[in-house]
Amino acid sequence: MKALVVVDMQNDFVDGVLGSKEAVAIIDHAVEVIENFDGKVFYTLDTHSEDYLQTEEGRHLPVVHCVRGSKGWELNPQIQKALESRHAKGVEKPTFGSEKLMELIQKEVRDLESITLIGICTDICVISNALLAKAHFVNVPVNVVASACAGVTPASHDNALSAMKMCHINVVE
Secondary structure (H helix, E strand, C coil), rough: CCEEEECCCHHHCCCCCCCCCCHHHHHHHHHHHHHHCEEEEEEEEECCCCHHHCHHHHCCCCCCCCCCCCCCCCCCCHHHHHHHHHHCCEEEEECCHHHHHHHHHHCCCCCCCEEEEEEEEHHHHHHHHHHHHHCCCCCCEEEEEEEEECCCHHHHHHHHHHHHHCCCCCCEE
């Protein structure tokens, strides 16, 4: 069976405090990928608290975002609807990559054939989870759908895709 991971498609990353026109532009395609995926669907929620600026991440990225319970923390409504239609299972994560996600996939998916990732930000959380998947599931192909991902900038999106290719992650359109 195949697994799809939808990374951090939350309001703050789409059209909120850390949003971008590139993130807004991938929503419809991401919904299509979710709705048409042949396998189990999972998602992550970047999750912080009010003390975010005092954390290691907050010192490097001093923009409060995805505070649990806030509108910005919630999934983009179109993405949420698609995930609900697929009975997707989610995990909250306090940082870029999620070991908890890898454990959930291992528990939920027997005979894992491949893992495909989509989401935001290509250059931070998508790449982190793709590399974790590659390390956790050593002989399982890991794919990233480039056209259903958005980075902090178009250039950093492209750089992340190149880095993932070097790590034997299949980048597809």
